[in-house]
Structures are given as C-alpha cells and as structure tokens.
Amino acid sequence: MVQWFVPGPVPVTQKTQAACAGEMVSHRSTAFRELYAECTLRLQRVFQTKGIIFSITGSGTLANEAAVANLLPDTKALFLVNGEFGDRFYQAAKVYNPDAQIFTVDDGLGLNVARVKDAIDEKKPDWVCMVHNETATGVTNDVRGIAAYAKKAGAKVLVDAVSSLGGIELDMDGWGIDACTSASQKSLCAPPGLGFVALNEAAMAHIEEQPRIPTYGLNLKTYKKFHLKNETPYTPALPTFYGLREALRELESEGLANRWLEHTAAAQKAREAVIESGFTNFAEAGFESETITAFLPGDARVDVIKKAMAALGIQIAGGQGKWKGKMLRIATIGPGEARNIDACTTALKKACTASDTAQSASAQHILQAGAAANKPEVLAA
C-alpha cells in the first residue's frame, strides 16, 4: 500500500472514511441542519473564533475567491507574498480589485514584521492579506506579529490558512485576524470538498455594507441568510460534511494543541532526515513549516529520489510553479495513525543513497523490488 506524504488530500482515518457514506439527505432537512451546526461549532473551536464561518462546497481556492470577492472590492488591499500560493491569492484578488498591491520577498524567506513594516507604512492598506503556511516552499509566516502590526496601522487582516488550520497553531480572534480561509482536505484531516471562510464581526459588517458584491455563487450575504438557518444556499458536498464532522470530533478528542505537537514532531523528523541525507531545508531557519518540509536535491536527482521512494511505497510531492522539477516536499499533514513518518524518513535516506549513483545497481534494485511489491503510482514532479 502506498503511504501519502503529499500536501492534500491527506489520508483520513477509517472512521472518517466510513462516515462519508452517510445517508444523502436534503440540505433543507433537520438532519442536515444538525450536521451543519455541529461542523460550524467545531470549526469555530479550531479557528479559535466566535465569528461566523461559511462552509462553501469547493476547495481552498474557492474559499479564497469568496473572501477576496466579498471583502476587497473598492478597498486598498496589500498582499504579502513569498511563494506560489501567496501569488495565487493575489491573482484571485486582482480579478475583483485590479488595484490590489503586492509586496514580495524571496521564496524560502519568511514574512515577519521587520520585513513588511515599511510596505504597510508606505501603502497604508485597508486590508493586509497573506498566506499563513506557504505550502509551495514549506515556510510558515509570522501571521501573529504581522496581524498585530497591521492592526496598529489601521488595517484589517485576511489570512489563507489552507494548509495550516488544525496542524499549526493559529488563533484567529486572539491574533486579531479579521478573515481567515481554509479547506477540509489538509490539516483538518477530512476529505476534499469544502472550503471555509471565517469572518469576525468587523469583516462581516464590512461585507454587509458593500452596495455591490461582484459574484453570484459566492455572495456571502446570501450565504449568511442560509447560515442563520444552519443551511447552505446551494447543494452542499454532503459526503464531505459527514467526513468533516467525524474528523473534527477526532481532532477535538485528541486535542488541538496535541495535534499541533504531533505535526511539530513529524516535521522535525522530516527536517532531520533531509539533513542526514546531505541536503539543506529550503525554509529560512525559524520559519520552517510543521506541515511541509521542502528541499532542493539538485535537478538531476529529483525524479530519481521521488521514484525510488515511490518504489518503497512512499509518495512525496514535487515542486510547484518555478520549483517544478527542482524541489521535493514531504507533507507531514494528517493524523499520526494514518501516517508513519519513520517509514518516510527511512525511505528518503535509502532513496538518497541510491540516487548518489542514479544508474547504479542499488538504485535499480530498489526500483525493481519496490515496483513489484507496491505498484506505486508515480505523480508528476
């Protein structure tokens, strides 16, 4: 069986998988309203917010699009970007607000107050927008510090927590985040199919004051009308809702802080294995992600290592955007029982040794023996 160390969809527990087979009820039924209400309440605890949370059928991209389409038109928005997903967030915003501004630092570097304060001071934005955990490079940004700075500068804060929520500490209300997005299939350990937009009172009020919301299917004023009845305006991804409820129950019974610690421990092992294999972690020290470990093994070795690991039954991810064909990423997202990090680090070390002489008998041996045993699917870099 292949073990997945890719950044979503992540492996879910057997109970979560089984829960997805729940009965297909109407989304105007009491059964659905109960399901929705429980998911919303539990999501509030994970986002750590008393605010409103909209569950949108779709993925993280759609949640981000809903956020920028409803919050950013006719505002001064500043995007702080240090990777592919930050850039995609900005590109989505430009569809609804062509004047949205961008401030970038090099991929791999973290975003913190020292690096972004001049941009905030100079641009004086209404909204500061950023990704918490840059999945493309394995960098976690200092959202807490930047949100506090942005607040003092009079800006509201919008954060993409798609690959962090549930796996890395995030405290929406405590850190002063006004709007925060995420998705079901990453650190919440639920199946794909739902994106989330969490809004505090100020962010919701801002939307309600907008005379024009330039989207129909993602209009959060419409979502709110139905949310007040514990319903969605349109047909929801019901199997994902069932899976999400079970995944959130499991998360709570394990404890949110315990989940963070579990991710910290797994990522620590992944980073150590990268170093023991002779490489350097891509993320700047102090900004390493607990859900994604990225490294550059040298272009010629990327495919060899990935294939040799796949042959050992371990699927890791390649690079994205400008890092395609150059980077490898180990995702440590998901419940521990569904993910064996020691098997992954052992395979990495074996694959790296084999890749020293890519055409060597050793590499061929691993590829052939593993291929026979696992018949792995080899994903594109």
Ligand SMILES: Cc1ncc(COP(=O)(O)O)c(C=O)c1O
């Ligand atoms: C930080 C971040 N934002 C947004 C997205 C887009 O999410 P989705 O693929 O669910 O649309 C991803 C996906 O990996 C992500 O990691």
